[in-house]
Amino acid sequence: MSLGPFKIAVAPMRETAFQKPAPQCPLGLAGPAQRIGTTDSANLWLVGVSNEDGPPPGQMSLLSQDERDRADRFHFAVDRTRFILARAALRTLVGQAAGQAPEEIEFSTGPYGKPGLKGRPDLHFNVSHSGALALIGISSERPIGVDIEIIRENMDELALARTFFCEDEFAFLSALDAPARLRAFYKIWTCKEAVLKAFGVGISTNLKDFSVELTQDGVKIHPTSACFTPALAMTRIEPIEVPAGYAGTLALAGL
Ligand SMILES: CC(C)(COP(=O)(O)OP(=O)(O)OC[C@H]1O[C@@H](n2cnc3c(N)ncnc32)[C@H](O)[C@@H]1OP(=O)(O)O)[C@@H](O)C(=O)NCCC(=O)NCCS
Numbered sequence: 323m324s325l326g327p328f329k330i331a332v333a334p335m336r337e338t339a340f341q342k343p344a345p346q347c348p349l350g351l352a353g354p355a356q357r358i359g360t361t362d363s364a365n366l367w368l369v370g371v372s373n374e375d376g377p378p379p380g381q382m383s384l385l386s387q388d389e390r391d392r393a394d395r396f397h398f399a400v401d402r403t404r405f406i407l408a409r410a411a412l413r414t415l416v417g418q419a420a421g422q423a424p425e426e427i428e429f430s431t432g433p434y435g436k437p438g439l440k441g442r443p444d445l446h447f448n449v450s451h452s453g454a455l456a457l458i459g460i461s462s463e464r465p466i467g468v469d470i471e472i473i474r475e476n477m478d479e480l481a482l483a484r485t486f487f488c489e490d491e492f493a494f495l496s497a498l499d500a501p502a503r504l505r506a507f508y509k510i511w512t513c514k515e516a517v518l519k520a521f522g523v524g525i526s527t528n529l530k531d532f533s534v535e536l537t538q539d540g541v542k543i544h545p546t547s548a549c550f551t552p553a554l555a556m557t558r559i560e561p562i563e564v565p566a567g568y569a570g571t572l573a574l575a576g577l
Pocket residue numbers: 433434435436437448449450451452467468469470515518519520521522523524525526
C-alpha cells in the first residue's frame with residue numbers, strides 16, 4: 323500500500339481560548355472541542371477540561387453508568403470534572419463520526435485498555451489528557467494514538483531517559499543543553515506514547531522496542547526488537563501544534 327506524502331495541515335487557529343486567552347475564558351477552561359489539525363486520514367481536537375464550577379449542565383448525562391461511577395470515584399473534584407468533560411467530548415466527537423448520539427455510544431476495551439467503538443472496528447480514535455487539556459484523534463483509516471503532556475520544568479529528564487528510553491535516545495539527550503534537552507525529551511516521550519497507543523499495547527513493557535530519532539525534517543523511529551518491525555515501518559508520526567507549555571504527538575499505526 324502506498325501511503326503518499328504525509329502532511330499535517332494544522333488549521334489556522336481562530337482567536338480561540340487556546341490561542342489568545344480572554345479573561346473570562348483562559349487557556350484550558352471548559353469549552354467546546356476545537357479542531358486543531360486535519361491530515362488526509364485523521365482529525366484532531368483539543369478540549370479544555372477544567373472548570374472550577376464542575377462540569378457544565380448536561381455533560382454528565384452523556385456518560386454511561388459505568389463512566390459516572392468512575393467519575394464519582396475520583397478523590398479530587400478537579401479530576402472528576404476533567405474526566406467527565408473529556409469523556410463527554412470523546413462521546414460527542416466519536417458520535418458525530420459514527421452517526422450515533424453521544425449517550426448511545428458503547429465503548430469496547432482492548433486487551434491493554436485501549437477503548438474502541440463496539441461494532442465499528444473501522445472507526446479508530448484515541449484520547450490523551452494532561453493538565454487542563456484533552457487531545458482527541460479520530461481516523462477512519464488506521465489505528466490512531468495521541469499523546470499530550472504538560473511540560474514540567476522541574477524534572478530530572480536524564481534520569482527518566484536513562485530508565486525508560488533506549489541508549490541512543492539517552493545519548494542524544496545527554497549531549498543537549500538543558501532547555502533543548504527538556505523540549506527534546508517531551509518530543510521523544512510523546513512520540514513513544516503515541517506510537518504505543520496507536521498499537522494499543524502496554525506502555526511500560528514496550529517503551530524500549532523502538533527508539534525515536536529527532537531529525538531536521540521531523541521524527542524517525544528505529545525498531546530495536548523484532549516485535550513491531552513490519553508495522554513500525556508503515557507508522558506515521560507527526561508532532562502536533564499544541565498550546566505553549568504542552569507537547570503533543572499523533573501516530574497512525576502501520577497495518
Ligand atoms: C493509557 C496508557 C497507554 C498511557 O497513559 P497516560 O499517558 O497516563 O494517559 P493518556 O492520558 O495519554 O491516555 C489515557 C487514555 O488512553 C486510552 N488508553 C488506555 N489504555 C490504552 C492503550 N493500551 N492503548 C491506547 N490507548 C489507551 C484511554 O482512553 C485513556 O483515557 P481514559 O482512561 O480516560 O479512558 C497507559 O496507562 C498504559 O500503559 N496502559 C496499558 C496498561 C497495561 O499495560 N496494562 C497491562 C495489562 S496486562
